[in-house]
Amino acid sequence: MPKTFVPVECLTPNSEQGPGLKILMLCWEYPPNVVGGLSRHVFSLSVHMAKMGYEVHVITAGNDMLPAFELMDGVRVHRVKPINEMDRNFLSWIGGLNLAMAFNAERLAQEIRFHLIHAHDWLVGAAAIALKELWSIPLLTTIHATELGRNNGIHTETQKFIHEKEQQLITASNQIIVCSEYMKEHLTSVFKGVSDAIAIIPNGVEAPATTEDRAMLFPERNKKEYIFSIGRIVKEKGFQTMIEAASIAKENNLDYFFVIAGKGPMLDTYRSQINDRQLTNHIMFIGYITDEQRNAYVADSQLIVIPSLYEPFGIAALESMILGKPTIVSNTGGMKGIVKHLQTGLLMNPGDPESMLQQIQFLKENPIIAKEIGLKGREIVKSLYGWKRIASETARIMEDTVINSQVKDLL
Incomplete structure (x- = not known):
């Protein structure tokens, strides 16, 4: 594709000129295919950018249950199947997905002149790098998490492979976006x-x-007060700490009941531990719930605990705080930048059940302060973390990246 300089006024949307940048987003998950928080992030970002007048195309993984193309809330969603979609080896499957993404993008490029590629994590890195080189346009990458951070080090050949793919994507990118100061320091x-x-x-x-009405969702324990948590059921989310806290609560005859929502590879392991340790009256993993159900559980809970061992940002904390619930989070990663202790939430030591129980006890013994903390948390989230504001900041970065790339090509 020829390198043509596009003046900045032609890239910025307004009511007279119509759409500005044509953006190709690559993400391996996108609603209704939801694996983790990545899907929701890309959905909200792309929808709000489409509302601002940008032409947003998302290429993502598809299946036989979903259409190959769909216009969703102004976003053009293209779904592809990996060329080896039945392969049970995840790395091979991802490789096939990237090939399918690149082939689909090349077909789109016959009719659309994209200004920017926006990749989300290493999972789409191969396609993103290939398309950048093919089209000679800038690549923006959002790094949501790293393999080293998730595993507290690189310990296996698979982890080493992913870590190297992350480095390749970062090296090839014209611009990087991260969600917190913690992640910037980490990278x-x-x-x-x-x-x-x-x-x-x-x-x-x-x-x-x-x-939704929580009574309809949780009828067997309709009158029981509970402490709520949610997240992907993996080690780095720290739910083992909640199991240990439930065990201590049982030993000390504390009337605490923990409800944890989410799916993931550790779900059966944690449920077995609860049964083996006879903690079924103190903690419960309820599995996957919808966003509407999550909101109902949050709204009806006493308080929220997000006990992550590793958390680049902490979207689950925001989703609780926006509903005015007093929220306890681990003093780690991006979450310590969201919560101010005893002002907008409480901080616990990561992996420390005693610390968790101390924060819970404080909130339970001080209901007026707990309510004030919940209200302050809601106000700070509403003022700083609205998607309209975040999409505008992202759009500015995108426009700067395109202009800087084109100026560099002219020099």
């Missing part, structure tokens, strides 16, 4: 060549319009 200490190309833009959240 600059772990990867090469990123110190001058990192922007910090937090994740976002919107206040729900309505919530």
